[in-house]
Amino acid sequence: MAKKHRAPKKNLYAVIIAGGKGTRFWPLSREAFPKQFLKLIGERTLLQETIQRLKGEVSPSNTLIVTTKDQKDIVDWQLKELLGDVNCVVEPEGKNTAPAIALAAFKLFKKRQDALMLVLPSDHFVSDRDLFNQTLHKAIPFAEKGNIVTFGIKPARPETGYGYIKTGRRLSKDTFKVSAFVEKPDAKTAKAYIKEGSYYWNSGIFLFRAKDMLDEIKKYMPDMYNTFTSIVKALNTKKEDEALKSIYRNLRDESIDYGIMEKSKKIVMTVADFPWSDLGSWSSLDEVMDKDEDGNVLIGNVVGIDCKDSIIFANKRLVAAIGLKNMVVVDTADATLITPKDKVQQVKQLVSKLKEEGKEEYLAPKIEERPWGYFSVLEKGPSHQIKHIYLKPKARLSLQMHNHRSEHWIVVSGTAKVQRGEEVFFVHTNESTFIPPTVKHRLENPGIIPLRIVEIQSGEYLGEDDIIRFDDVYGRRTE
């Protein structure tokens, strides 16, 4: 079937909510590296997939990412290739979906009064791009008529982990008035919903005109409306960051579902036929991933004997599993999680326990991705630290200096261009160099193949904050 080639609608904006924290996919996700940034399924991260899905429907310049300060760098780095310039609006702190959507609505309405907003979570699974776009096009006429359209998923099973939408009067083949938003039901109620037939899963995907959402916010969340109105002049200007900082502290943490969707009379629902999951836990991968003949999902360096219906996520280290049934095993460089599928919800409790026991290091990512490549910490001692550093071709670190540590660099593959004080020289594969404390230096990959180096830091203080940046091609400041 030949696809129609349409130009993206000029007034259609995608608003991607990418501020979510969460450690439900711990130890793969970490507090500073939540699941939208993970390649859980396939070659792209969930955030990248969300953007990729919109290609041809929403132009990159019409794509707005709502994120938080601590995630901005990661968003930039993950989307640069897909979007070119990445339009981010940075919330000073996450306050749930209502402020994030309100902020986007104010910004887009200010830009273009007929702006249509497609709001998308950045960390959900949607497998069929064509079906997704078909649903979008079914929804557009309803949004253009002033409705707030939600995308409802036909329930595949009596799931107790999702909210449901109860539909009312049919407006078209696939679109209904919404009569109620319903909280996560118990098992019995969920079964009854399925039998009854008019209930759908709430996907968290919405389409509406910015204008209409602003009207509803004014009506149902007048405090928040007024707060944003007070800074509307600064939006889309250089003063935006500062203005947001001044109001965010006082905003209430609230979801759009509770704040608007459950109250507004303008809500309609379009049935979404695409396979979908909110990926709420490790066991949710069961619904979306291909399995072997024994029902296992085995990723990475896994050797299994007699395993059934288990999910094993490994990487380079070996995970050897014998006779596992309905288990989840997630192995990362510094931590391994092992639990039966029906206990994965307790990962939250586990993360709390790690905090209580002073093991916060396991809430930070072991592999740190950076605009120029990535590094991983191989070993940490009281006065030394060994890192494996990967620089993309042509990538260049900032000119920098450390007060307390020396750095030894051994080039493992590729060629490094090193500035050390006033000298500039090349270090080739299998050669090494040494940067004493308080000497300005810069590392660069001048080549067209990746540069891999091993860095040994030694000194009395090894914190990432012992860094003075003199310039930075990635626009980061020393803080």
Add this chain to the structure above:
Amino acid sequence: MAKKHRAPKKNLYAVIIAGGKGTRFWPLSREAFPKQFLKLIGERTLLQETIQRLKGEVSPSNTLIVTTKDQKDIVDWQLKELLGDVNCVVEPEGKNTAPAIALAAFKLFKKRQDALMLVLPSDHFVSDRDLFNQTLHKAIPFAEKGNIVTFGIKPARPETGYGYIKTGRRLSKDTFKVSAFVEKPDAKTAKAYIKEGSYYWNSGIFLFRAKDMLDEIKKYMPDMYNTFTSIVKALNTKKEDEALKSIYRNLRDESIDYGIMEKSKKIVMTVADFPWSDLGSWSSLDEVMDKDEDGNVLIGNVVGIDCKDSIIFANKRLVAAIGLKNMVVVDTADATLITPKDKVQQVKQLVSKLKEEGKEEYLAPKIEERPWGYFSVLEKGPSHQIKHIYLKPKARLSLQMHNHRSEHWIVVSGTAKVQRGEEVFFVHTNESTFIPPTVKHRLENPGIIPLRIVEIQSGEYLGEDDIIRFDDVYGRRTE
């Protein structure tokens, strides 16, 4: 109760069989590092415990370790502190217990015709030293009268994993004639044995005069007897190694149980009251280790929620376990094993599978202990390798050279004395040095605190066999 201080009997020799291979405790035990070398329980390795148990009963100079070529270095290093000089006899290859015991008997008889041999596996668990020594002293008079005494363990449960000894006529309070050695029974038979009351577990600990064992070998294993007789002149001389090499190839692989114990008419059994386990698998730790109130054995960096009756062996990496029941988890630097307790026997199958799949690297130990300290491989790449090297105070590596790799040394703590070509210099903490290929070098810890260095090897070939040793304080040759 005051202990009697006896001088060790001059004619009593301990013969420790420390040649066993095996990977039943994989991934903690490896092919080149079997379980006798592991600290499974407490501060000492099983081999060290076996020696420690004999203190005061057998003098160090009367202790003979029967081992194989590839394990000699580890035996030396593990026992040096306990024994001073370590008397090893090195079998050219392991041929099961009959040749090992025959060899020891020939050697000791040649030394002293009234030699009494206490034969001990090096990888079993015995918890009560006093009870062990009491049993030994009950057994000695029977051995001195020409009996071959086995130590029998009163069965604690109808175990199907052990061989049994059926006792006959009572000779003293704790010693019986043996009427039969019985193979591992099925569950029903094992229950019947317990009910019947005259069956004991075969501990593999024996006491006899070398002379009597040689008589029995002559009678029941005449081929092996004649083979050893042909080289008896070389035993206890410098020619021993060579002589053994000439005969071992032709020796049959046979157990002492099958070769002698099941046939000899001289066998008696002394009841051993000490807690004992052959530590046949990970689940056997259940019998010998202290558990928490939920029945768990949790070692190392483990955070558990709602776990019951599980064994979790971790080290530095974090193992996070939720809701495990009757599971075994063993985490090491490069591999993690996860299996229910009732499947641990399949570890053998798993090890075979690793070989089939070309993952032999997981059968070698990740931490390599050496006479001078130890090293661990932090990372292995196609053309580089990073090691963490620990040198004991005053330890010194051999003067050596590599043809294909360069080595970068960064001192993390302590001070290194480095010989590089004709130069000798010191490298202090946080300093580094570089050894190009084909340059003679030596690393030494001249200090009184440990020396830790990070070594990055780089080059086209990184095999451990690219080493030319010019001298070696630990007596190792370049091979």
